[in-house]
Amino acid sequence: MSRITFLQDLLTSVFTRDGAEAANEDNRSMQALCDALLSERGEMSGNRIARSLLNRFEHSSDEEKLAFFKMLCERFDIDVQLVKSTATALAENNDIDHYSALFSSVEPRRQELFRRLNRITGATDALVNMRADLLEHLHDHPELERIDLDFQKLFRSWFNRGFLVMREIDWHTPANILEKLIQYEAVHEISSWEALRGRLEPEDRKCFGFFHPAMLDEPLIFVEVALTKKAPDSIREILTGSRDIVSVSDATGAVFYSISNCQRGLAGVSFGNFLIKQVAQELSVQLPNLTSFRTLSPVPGFMRWVNKAATETSAEVDDAEQELLHGRLNVVQRIANGEIEAPNADEQQFLKELAAQYLVKERRSDNQPLDPVARFHLGNGASLARIMPLADVYPKGLKQSASVMVSYLYDLDNVISNHENYATHREVAVSDDVRELLGEKKKRSLRAAN
Amino acid sequence: MSRITFLQDLLTSVFTRDGAEAANEDNRSMQALCDALLSERGEMSGNRIARSLLNRFEHSSDEEKLAFFKMLCERFDIDVQLVKSTATALAENNDIDHYSALFSSVEPRRQELFRRLNRITGATDALVNMRADLLEHLHDHPELERIDLDFQKLFRSWFNRGFLVMREIDWHTPANILEKLIQYEAVHEISSWEALRGRLEPEDRKCFGFFHPAMLDEPLIFVEVALTKKAPDSIREILTGSRDIVSVSDATGAVFYSISNCQRGLAGVSFGNFLIKQVAQELSVQLPNLTSFRTLSPVPGFMRWVNKAATETSAEVDDAEQELLHGRLNVVQRIANGEIEAPNADEQQFLKELAAQYLVKERRSDNQPLDPVARFHLGNGASLARIMPLADVYPKGLKQSASVMVSYLYDLDNVISNHENYATHREVAVSDDVRELLGEKKKRSLRAAN
Amino acid sequence: MSRITFLQDLLTSVFTRDGAEAANEDNRSMQALCDALLSERGEMSGNRIARSLLNRFEHSSDEEKLAFFKMLCERFDIDVQLVKSTATALAENNDIDHYSALFSSVEPRRQELFRRLNRITGATDALVNMRADLLEHLHDHPELERIDLDFQKLFRSWFNRGFLVMREIDWHTPANILEKLIQYEAVHEISSWEALRGRLEPEDRKCFGFFHPAMLDEPLIFVEVALTKKAPDSIREILTGSRDIVSVSDATGAVFYSISNCQRGLAGVSFGNFLIKQVAQELSVQLPNLTSFRTLSPVPGFMRWVNKAATETSAEVDDAEQELLHGRLNVVQRIANGEIEAPNADEQQFLKELAAQYLVKERRSDNQPLDPVARFHLGNGASLARIMPLADVYPKGLKQSASVMVSYLYDLDNVISNHENYATHREVAVSDDVRELLGEKKKRSLRAAN
Amino acid sequence: MSRITFLQDLLTSVFTRDGAEAANEDNRSMQALCDALLSERGEMSGNRIARSLLNRFEHSSDEEKLAFFKMLCERFDIDVQLVKSTATALAENNDIDHYSALFSSVEPRRQELFRRLNRITGATDALVNMRADLLEHLHDHPELERIDLDFQKLFRSWFNRGFLVMREIDWHTPANILEKLIQYEAVHEISSWEALRGRLEPEDRKCFGFFHPAMLDEPLIFVEVALTKKAPDSIREILTGSRDIVSVSDATGAVFYSISNCQRGLAGVSFGNFLIKQVAQELSVQLPNLTSFRTLSPVPGFMRWVNKAATETSAEVDDAEQELLHGRLNVVQRIANGEIEAPNADEQQFLKELAAQYLVKERRSDNQPLDPVARFHLGNGASLARIMPLADVYPKGLKQSASVMVSYLYDLDNVISNHENYATHREVAVSDDVRELLGEKKKRSLRAAN
Numbered sequence A, B, C, D: 001m002s003r004i005t006f007l008q009d010l011l012t013s014v015f016t017r018d019g020a021e022a023a024n025e026d027n028r029s030m031q032a033l034c035d036a037l038l039s040e041r042g043e044m045s046g047n048r049i050a051r052s053l054l055n056r057f058e059h060s061s062d063e064e065k066l067a068f069f070k071m072l073c074e075r076f077d078i079d080v081q082l083v084k085s086t087a088t089a090l091a092e093n094n095d096i097d098h099y100s101a102l103f104s105s106v107e108p109r110r111q112e113l114f115r116r117l118n119r120i121t122g123a124t125d126a127l128v129n130m131r132a133d134l135l136e137h138l139h140d141h142p143e144l145e146r147i148d149l150d151f152q153k154l155f156r157s158w159f160n161r162g163f164l165v166m167r168e169i170d171w172h173t174p175a176n177i178l179e180k181l182i183q184y185e186a187v188h189e190i191s192s193w194e195a196l197r198g199r200l201e202p203e204d205r206k207c208f209g210f211f212h213p214a215m216l217d218e219p220l221i222f223v224e225v226a227l228t229k230k231a232p233d234s235i236r237e238i239l240t241g242s243r244d245i246v247s248v249s250d251a252t253g254a255v256f257y258s259i260s261n262c263q264r265g266l267a268g269v270s271f272g273n274f275l276i277k278q279v280a281q282e283l284s285v286q287l288p289n290l291t292s293f294r295t296l297s298p299v300p301g302f303m304r305w306v307n308k309a310a311t312e313t314s315a316e317v318d319d320a321e322q323e324l325l326h327g328r329l330n331v332v333q334r335i336a337n338g339e340i341e342a343p344n345a346d347e348q349q350f351l352k353e354l355a356a357q358y359l360v361k362e363r364r365s366d367n368q369p370l371d372p373v374a375r376f377h378l379g380n381g382a383s384l385a386r387i388m389p390l391a392d393v394y395p396k397g398l399k400q401s402a403s404v405m406v407s408y409l410y411d412l413d414n415v416i417s418n419h420e421n422y423a424t425h426r427e428v429a430v431s432d433d434v435r436e437l438l439g440e441k442k443k444r445s446l447r448a449a450n
Helices: A003-016 A030-036 A040-060 A062-075 A080-093 A098-106 A109-117 A125-137 A142-158 A177-186 A193-200 A235-239 A272-286 A302-309 A319-336 A345-361 A372-380 A395-402 A415-425 A432-437 B002-016 B030-038 B040-058 B060-073 B080-092 B096-106 B109-118 B123-138 B142-159 B175-184 B194-202 B235-239 B271-288 B302-309 B318-335 B347-360 B373-378 B395-401 B413-425 B434-435 C002-016 C030-038 C038-060 C062-075 C078-093 C098-107 C109-117 C123-138 C142-157 C177-185 C191-198 C235-239 C272-284 C302-311 C319-336 C347-362 C373-381 C395-401 C415-425 C432-435 D002-016 D030-040 D040-058 D061-075 D080-092 D098-104 D109-117 D123-138 D141-159 D175-184 D192-202 D234-241 D274-285 D302-309 D319-337 D345-362 D371-381 D395-400 D415-425 D432-436
Strands: A164-166 A203-213 A221-228 A253-259 A290-296 A383-388 A405-411 B165-168 B206-211 B222-229 B255-262 B292-295 B385-387 B407-409 C165-168 C205-211 C219-229 C253-261 C292-295 C383-388 C405-409 D165-168 D205-211 D219-229 D255-259 D292-294 D385-390 D405-409
Touching: A030 A040, A030 A062, A030 A109, A030 B407, A040 A125, A062 A142, A080 A098, A080 B080, A098 B142, A098 C272, A109 A125, A109 A142, A125 A142, A125 B385, A142 B096, A164 A272, A164 B030, A177 C177, A177 D345, A177 D415, A193 A203, A203 A272, A203 A319, A221 A272, A235 A253, A253 A272, A272 A290, A272 A372, A272 D302, A290 B235, A302 A345, A302 A395, A319 A345, A319 A395, A345 A383, A345 B407, A372 A383, A372 A405, A372 A415, A372 D302, A383 A432, A395 D192, A405 C405, B030 B040, B030 B060, B030 B109, B030 B302, B030 D319, B040 B109, B040 B123, B060 B123, B060 B142, B060 B222, B060 D175, B080 B395, B080 D385, B165 B271, B175 B194, B206 B271, B222 B271, B255 B271, B271 B373, B302 B347, B302 B395, B318 B347, B318 B395, B347 B385, B347 B434, B373 B385, B373 B407, B385 B434, B407 D234, B407 D302, B434 D080, C030 C038, C030 C062, C030 C109, C038 C109, C038 C123, C038 D234, C062 C123, C062 C142, C078 C098, C098 D109, C098 D141, C109 C142, C123 C142, C142 D141, C191 C205, C191 C405, C219 C272, C253 C272, C272 C292, C272 C373, C302 C319, C302 C347, C302 C395, C319 C347, C319 D030, C347 C383, C347 C432, C373 C383, C373 C405, C383 C432, C383 D292, C395 D255, D030 D040, D030 D061, D030 D109, D040 D109, D040 D123, D061 D141, D080 D098, D080 D395, D109 D123, D109 D141, D123 D141, D165 D274, D165 D319, D175 D192, D192 D205, D205 D274, D205 D371, D219 D274, D234 D255, D255 D274, D274 D371, D302 D319, D302 D345, D319 D345, D319 D395, D345 D385, D345 D432, D371 D385, D371 D405, D371 D415
Parallel strands: A253 A290, B255 B292, C253 C292, D255 D292
Antiparallel strands: A164 A203, A203 A221, A221 A253, A290 A405, A383 A405, B165 B206, B206 B222, B222 B255, B292 B407, B385 B407, C165 C205, C205 C219, C219 C253, C292 C405, C383 C405, D165 D205, D205 D219, D219 D255, D292 D405, D385 D405
């Protein structure tokens, strides 16, 4: 255990490292600073230049940032003719010298620029933010995607799972970290410090996040968990402050009711799947009584699909069927609009069946489900376990999914085979309940309908 | 300050992460394990596979390791024809899709293999050791250099200066770290725990090292420092246990008398230059009285050069001069052999002048000095300040440098310009003393004679 | 530095120590539990008994607690006849056996009871709270003061300055500690987490507290500090969120504007004086630019004195003078009542002169000043530097001191002599400004008027 | 968990507290320094005085220390006449004022002196060492026991079990702590760092110690544990480096084979009993497979008793019996002297029977066993489980116990009742094996023979 302590000690030094050089800004242009940082001299005097560059970028306007990215794109790109010639030479003579020459030619110099920037304290964070800024410009300036590819490569290496650290977050966590939870919570907003305390302090609430040693104050992703005696039927059961707190020793299930990425600049460098599985493992060790690990998840694309489907007619089905479907879609739209306040049993059944169809049968061109949250959990190896009408009647929930929420089950014995079936055949693992909603009988996974 | 603590806490979790899965080894062949780890399924069940692979490799024989490397080389290499075609296509149409296609084609699959291996605790260390094993085979199997290039790329990214942490090492450091010092000290052997204590406990001794958060128990490099009232004339003054201990408040100079890399597997991923400069900075803050930072360094290639020169005759100099030189070289050889036990003033002068010539004038084909330690410090921006005969009369010192040691000066005001002059013009910064030994007058840097 | 780390590690174990035994409560009466804990058997099975006793006490009603204290008082008191006989015997024969016998006889058994209770985790905190409960009953049950004397003895030993740890509290401090600041702030209320952040996060705000290793989550006392470029004229300057934040490098003064004890149960075990002086020392090391350390303090007893004086007539002064005084007192009363909203220069002068008289001249029977805050700071060796009218126009400030605040100066060169003069002669150190307000000229300390 | 971290952080500050003042020594006499520290002024300027006093004492000669103790004894003692009068007054009028007056009169001023000394960093350690010095003088100067009584009182309060922290010590523990193990090991000497590593690094070896937060670098007591598959028959099985290391998962028993107090100055402030029981608890949680907790203990007084018994004749037993006994005693003496190198079965049986008699039947005047180790473990509630001849054939073992070692069993279900029977009736819990050696049959505890 004490080897940890030595490491702890280690890390105390990182913060005093190079605060000093910040004082003296280098006033050259950003381009000149980049050139300088990549020069021989930059190898030695790099910290001051790097600090200046990162400070300058942080305080730049959107236009200045765009100009900076364009400069990176043009000035520090690869020489495609050179690449062609090294590649051609290698194809002819596949020896180490040609191999090495190829690799020299295919690395844009901005990669080395990023690595040199990263030598100073706080740079990793700054570079992640830089990419977040870059992403803002991609739509209008698709040529900048080249830089984004470089960022992705870099971050996949730096944020390798082996370097991340999972950590429980609770009411004893430093306030500056806790305020990030308030800021980043993307699923169910945290309205105040008291609300935050309600999610962290009770013994039936847990929270875990991933952190990177070079980005101290920034969770990368976090997940909120409720410990329960029975699977909840609605998000209200979880979020209400007036519930009975479940004693940890009585809890049998863990419900992951919110998972939020914190860093836009790490988009595409995913760790969510690692986090959920690691939290499940950690909890099963901490609390051996827990027998089920499931989510309480939104269905963010449901109403978008309903609304679109309501305007379409398909040549493949007959009119009567079509009419029946449109009638059901219309009911769901009225629920989403708040026109039907207390849906009856039939209406709830429509909701469930349509949601099942949406989640399992409706696919993208790559044959994955339309719903992004479904793609995430099914891709992780979870199965679609329950579809719950009236589970989220807050305004946002009504609007996006007509109150429907779903539960994905992480059965640690099956996640690997589920994942594999999904990855190779796009088979979606579902429970018998869901299968019934789809009008199917046999217990097997389902491929897309089309 | 307390944000550090949170991080400290963070890192305590890393060690309990995945010890469990070690128990169940996966008995497939190494190749099958690699394939499995790179498969879709491997994405999910990867930890167990990775653990099995690394365990298996660690306990392999040399032949098995060689076979493994060959397999890596052949099975997971790039497809050079594909690279040629993506490169050619990109040269024709330099858009993002072709750019992206190129990058996909140039990454050998073993890179992803290494990244997936690295997801488990302890893997970074294991991969560094794997490369150390690889280096053993390079001489006889130069085709494996392709893998080495991949390792280098990976490690340059992972061991980016921004992720390293400098830390003072002292008698309060955990024993398992301290024993690494005994094991890795490469310059002046540490013969016992008592000898180690003598280098760490007195207040006029300091030691600093770089560590990586994912390699807890392993210093990457460390430097030993003596605090002194005057520049020492010999290594004995530093290492003797019978010296008077200098009070920290009286010390005016810091002498770096030993710097040792600890990880063969990180050869070529250098941080020595960062370490020395950061230690100098740290010390100048801790102890504002310190006014000089210098080394007490060996001259490891001196006698090799002397012995070679003693057998050569040059067409460029006349016979008399040649005879004179050979006489001097012979004196130095006799000192190195212990035949002259107490060299007189003339003999000492020969030593100094020849050493000056060797260090400053004798160059490799790339115009850098012959001596590797000289290249390191001069390349860092230090200047050659003093040449000391009789400074190391231990057997190893006599044999490799006829007792000569030198002192390189790190003048924080000049390191950048020194470095730049060396990097661009191979100019070597020397003190007036050294210049005089070279028979020169004017105060300027010296380029190579040839 | 790393020896600290070892300790850090040490302390991680303390919390897992004896959670387990809490489960099985011991249902005997409190008195039976006390007897059991003091028995031989209790020596061994004590943890469970101690846990039961402390839990039981915590959940007792006021009456039950009172009964418990009475039981402690009667059952575990000393035997005064025995004490008399051992003391008499010792006076006759002052040898070690009689000395030892005396000490055995004068220790009430409840002392050992407290020590045995303290063997379990969390007990120190519980015992401090127990004394807080005891203090509630002292007024109506003065006989319980015997127990309080025992508590005081115990706590003076346990909370010896050498065992306390000072620590900076900032926005990176765990939330559960920060919420204690909100709860305990006794001088200037903290209304919300945002208000708290305003006192901790800006670089010109500092906060320090004392903690005890056995009471982790509980600050014992904390002091809030503002760094300023000039001495503030009012508390509004400090507390307003709309001020310009002073750069740390520009600050020349530290203003202690709030000091709050957190533990009622530690009343009389003072560490406030240690804290202020240690903070001043710490800050003078951290920020060498700081040249003055002063308070911005309330005058809590001022209006109480004014109101009393306004109803009295003294036989010692003549009528004219009396009338003049009463006129002035009346002005001050009207300011305190809010009847004079913007006092003119004369009125402000009255305020200052009367406050000076109250603070310096008005004394208790022990010749110390009437004002408790004045006693605290003057007793610490501070001097009374400034008296500021209109410095606190918040309702509480108006009511208790007619808006007057004062500044006590901690001049590190003079605190010792000031303290000594105060302690031995009750001389109050004042500035020239204050001396002038008192109608005095010569620069010397002032004794009480009577 | 993270509340720990905050504390960890807390404690980092303690060490920078007051190093500075050490520089300026106060040159007054020790007596003058004591007076000054107890004065009003000392209340403020105490740190410097305290530092001077402790430094001065540490560097004093034995004679100076003795003089200091005598001064403490005379100058800062209680006034026995005053005590008599306050005690008499209290016996007449047992009210709070008289109660309080008594307590003021019975506290020697040196208690306050010690408390004020303890305000500075490192003082606790220094005071513990001061008492160790005092103990050296007690034999020749019994009058100093008065001071020792004061020290004991103080240390029982400061080193209350609730303030101690248990911690595992292993090869990752800082070297400065580890060297204390080498230094303090009292039972089986540790000859080198390699020998130490052999006791800490293998997975079947454990070590735990108690520490106090104010004495960082000093273990108070530590215990060494071997994890085994079967109860060992000799200490060689434990200490040999050539044994097979037992996998932690295979171990079923924990053997406490060495327990050493580290601080002479804490003699009589016992924590050994707490430590063993806490380690047993800790291990039973860490390693649920462990089913037995026993010691492998020396019998330090055995040969002393044998040698004495061999010279005595008892009037109570007849000659034949006497002769028989002396014959046996003589055999044991020859074994201890190494004259019988390989005792046969009969001789071993003599050893065991005599040891059983010595351990169980031979008592001091207080009816406790003669053997100090037996008193310790039996007093803790252990039972005497096995007596092993030839268990320690190292020279020291032969000499002190003719190679006999014994095993005390800590059966967590019985320690409380065993302790109580021992404490109240001096009943010694023994195994059936031992009972048989004593010639008894019935399964019950044994009181002393006399």
